Amino acid sequence: MKELSRRGLLGLGGALGAAALLSACGEASGSASSDSLSTPAKLRVWFMKDSVSDKAQAWLKQEFENKFQGSTLTIEQQEWDGIVPKLQTALASPESTPDIIELGNTQAPTFCAVGALADLSGMKEELGGANLTKSLVELGSFENKMYAAPFYAGSRIVFYRKDMFQQLGLAIPKTIDELTAVATKIQAGNPEKNAHFSGMFLPGISSQSAFAWVFSNGGRLAVQKDGKWEGSLSSPESQKAIAQLQQLWRTGSTTGTITDSTIGSQPYTAFNTGEAGMFFGFNFHLKKIKKELLDAGNVGYFNFPSPKGDAVGNPFAGGSNVAISNNSKARGLAKEALKLIFSKPFQEFFATEGGWVPGNLNYAAALGQDELSKVTVEAVRSSVGTPAAKNWALVESAKVVDDFFVAMGALKDPVGLAKTADAKMTEILNSK
Amino acid sequence: MTVTSTRAKPEGILPDRTKPAAPRKRRRNPLPYILLLPAVLIVLVDMGYPLLRQITMAFQHFSLEQQFGKPADFVGLDNFTRVLGDSAFWLTLGRSLAFCLVCAALTMAIGIGGALLLTKLSRPVSVFVQAAMLLAWAMPVLSSLQVFQWIFDSRSGVVDWTLAGLGMQGMAGYNWFSNPLTFFAVAAILVIWMSVPLVVFMVYASVTQIDESMLEASTLDGANGWKQFREITVPTIAPVLLLVTILEIIWDLRVFTQIFILQKNGGITEQTNVLGTYVYQVGLSGGDYGVASATALIMLLITLLLTWRYVTQFLKQGEV
Known part of the structure; x- marks a missing residue:
């Protein structure tokens, strides 16, 4: 009864807007118990869509709840679209924050810099130390402290229809120009006489796919000069890449004008319906390809080519970091859960179930020795990330780069729009 | 005492x-x-x-660091001068005002017309129409948005298919969401479609309260339909018209959900921002809560200015 009336009073306090009082209470009790392991807690974990397989999720929940009797771990799956504003709001208060969060690697620098995440430097060795993916450690660190640990990495590879290549006498392209030529020939050939046929499925909205052209030509989205960031889509290298892209969209792909992000994130759909000869996707998309196509041996894959054909191209370094919210009331238990995430079984699930390269490279061997894994690891190794700038997440959520590539897909003016986008990036990246 | x-x-x-x-x-x-x-x-x-x-x-410098606990400094009118000096803000404001006025005017015109039409319908038909409109009005925004996106889909949408079938060659596979004009046309249809029912209901309710004998007398005096509408109907239901107009203007000026969701489908965010999404983008996505608050205050002021005349008139009528 006493308990009930106390709660009732607290509720009334909340209703009266005594938020300050309440949050003060929360803080007092929070700091006392936040690092303790003996107080049971209800951990909330945010994983992104397509990141962690169901098996791995179930394993984590069970292991944690067995190890810490009385505590629970709930995984809430989040959508990539709009996640940055959601995190900005949720992480800011102890009442609403999830305890463990997955952050897109491009968003990690922002959250590390603003004090939203708990310092993980102390447990870096325990999580994997030198075996952690280096580029992801960099993106998850700020002023030499690691706040977000490498979760997993992945990069796109090109899937193609072997039967179409054979029918038209095409070979696997070794250069970017050859890729465009092959796509053009398939599109002109249209072997299945399909009304919506595209040589290569490459929607304008999928800017992360288009980054491969920019990076392989030596271009970058933004560069740091004398401590200041500068948008770099106008550089000769980036412009060359955009010219190649627009050539592809003119003759080898009808999908440049696709602006629906959902369609963009499922590049295998057009491939499955026989409406595309190639698509640029992740290794785990293989599981989404129609069984008949796979069984007939009609599906092949290769690495994104380089401009000169002397090496593997440089696709975008996709991936995630994982972190603990600084406002979590159960940081101690969250750290224990993080240790489970970096244990061998969980890390290997990435490779065996999801097809991602695990954050601790010691366990990458679980990907296997087959051709697909080989191609994937090669893609990850040569991949390039977005700028490790504190404000990069803000550039992303302002859709500067997305809007730019959508316009390129619609064959709009590359020079003028690159200038505008660069100016915007420069402004956002250097603002305090 | x-x-x-x-x-x-x-x-x-x-x-x-x-x-x-x-x-x-x-x-x-x-x-x-x-x-x-x-x-x-x-x-x-x-x-x-x-x-x-x-x-x-x-009036503060409030960005992500402040959101995560750093104390905020007062910066005077800094945020306001930054908003007012940003050309994107003025473009957005113009776009918002135009969108709001077009939508509000069309909604009122269609709504009043619909209400008058309802009075002429036989009872079962009128009930059927009202039920249909109630459904449109009560439909969750996100559901109608999804349906509208399907209707206007570039690959399998019925609109493109019909237009192409009618011989408009360029319309096959046309992406309505990649051009600001057609983007706002679709958004306007959706916004108007969702707000017309309320106008119809409110106007219909008040029109049926008009004294029949007055209309009869005016008919005997030789007044035609338009004259009756202008000189009897409008003055009698003026308070309702004013109220609904104020509400429509306020709602259409701060439209958010429809534009926000359609933007995800469009990839031309900057050219399609209205005040609501602009504030969201600067504040929540852009992490600049100070400037976003200043913009929202300016938006509030504009709403007040726009509706001021109506509000004062409405209050006066309320007294009488």
Whole structure:
């Protein structure tokens, strides 16, 4: 009864807007118990869509709840679209924050810099130390402290229809120009006489796919000069890449004008319906390809080519970091859960179930020795990330780069729009 | 002292002479105030606190660091000068005003027309139409948005298919969301479609209250339909028209969900921003809560300016 009336009073306090009082209470009790392991807690974990397989999720929940009797771990799956504003709001208060969060690697620098995440430097060795993916450690660190640990990495590879290549006498392209030529020939050939046929499925909205052209030509989205960031889509290298892209969209792909992000994130759909000869996707998309196509041996894959054909191209370094919210009331238990995430079984699930390269490279061997894994690891190794700038997440959520590539897909003016986008990036990246 | 005691006496003796006593009694009874309290408190907490917070933030440098606990500095009118100096803001404002006025005007015109039409329909048909409109009105925004996106889909949408079938070659596979003009056309259809029913209901309800004999008399005097509408219907239902117009303008100026969701489908975010999505982008996505608060305050001011004349007129009519 006493308990009930106390709660009732607290509720009334909340209703009266005594938020300050309440949050003060929360803080007092929070700091006392936040690092303790003996107080049971209800951990909330945010994983992104397509990141962690169901098996791995179930394993984590069970292991944690067995190890810490009385505590629970709930995984809430989040959508990539709009996640940055959601995190900005949720992480800011102890009442609403999830305890463990997955952050897109491009968003990690922002959250590390603003004090939203708990310092993980102390447990870096325990999580994997030198075996952690280096580029992801960099993106998850700020002023030499690691706040977000490498979760997993992945990069796109090109899937193609072997039967179409054979029918038209095409070979696997070794250069970017050859890729465009092959796509053009398939599109002109249209072997299945399909009304919506595209040589290569490459929607304008999928800017992360288009980054491969920019990076392989030596271009970058933004560069740091004398401590200041500068948008770099106008550089000769980036412009060359955009010219190649627009050539592809003119003759080898009808999908440049696709602006629906959902369609963009499922590049295998057009491939499955026989409406595309190639698509640029992740290794785990293989599981989404129609069984008949796979069984007939009609599906092949290769690495994104380089401009000169002397090496593997440089696709975008996709991936995630994982972190603990600084406002979590159960940081101690969250750290224990993080240790489970970096244990061998969980890390290997990435490779065996999801097809991602695990954050601790010691366990990458679980990907296997087959051709697909080989191609994937090669893609990850040569991949390039977005700028490790504190404000990069803000550039992303302002859709500067997305809007730019959508316009390129619609064959709009590359020079003028690159200038505008660069100016915007420069402004956002250097603002305090 | 003596005065009160002498007054108290007749009161006790003559309880029926309530004229002076009644107001006094009301003043003493605290019940009305107690009954008012929850509503006032809810308004204060729900609207007052965020508004105060917003006003404070508009004068502060408040970005992500402040969101995560760093103390915020007061910067005077800095945020306001930054908003007003941003050409994107002025473009957005112009776009918003145009969108709001077009939508509000069309909604009112279609709504009033629909209401008048309803009065002429036979009862079963009228009930059917009202039920259909109630459904449109009660439909969750996100569901209607999904349906509209399907209708206007570039690959399998029925609109492109029909237009192409009618011989408009360029319309096969046309992406409505990649061009600002067609983007706003679709958004306007959706916004109007969702707000017309309310106008119809409110106007229909008040039109049916008009004294039949007045209309009859005017017919005998030789007034035609248009004249009746202008000189009898409109003046009689003016308070309702004013109220609905104010609401429409406010709603259409702060439209958010429809534009926000369609933007995800469009990839031309900057060219399709309206005030609501602009504030969201600067504040929540852009992490600049100070500037966003300043923009929101300016937006509030514009809404007040736009509706001021209507509000004062409405209050005057309310008195009469």
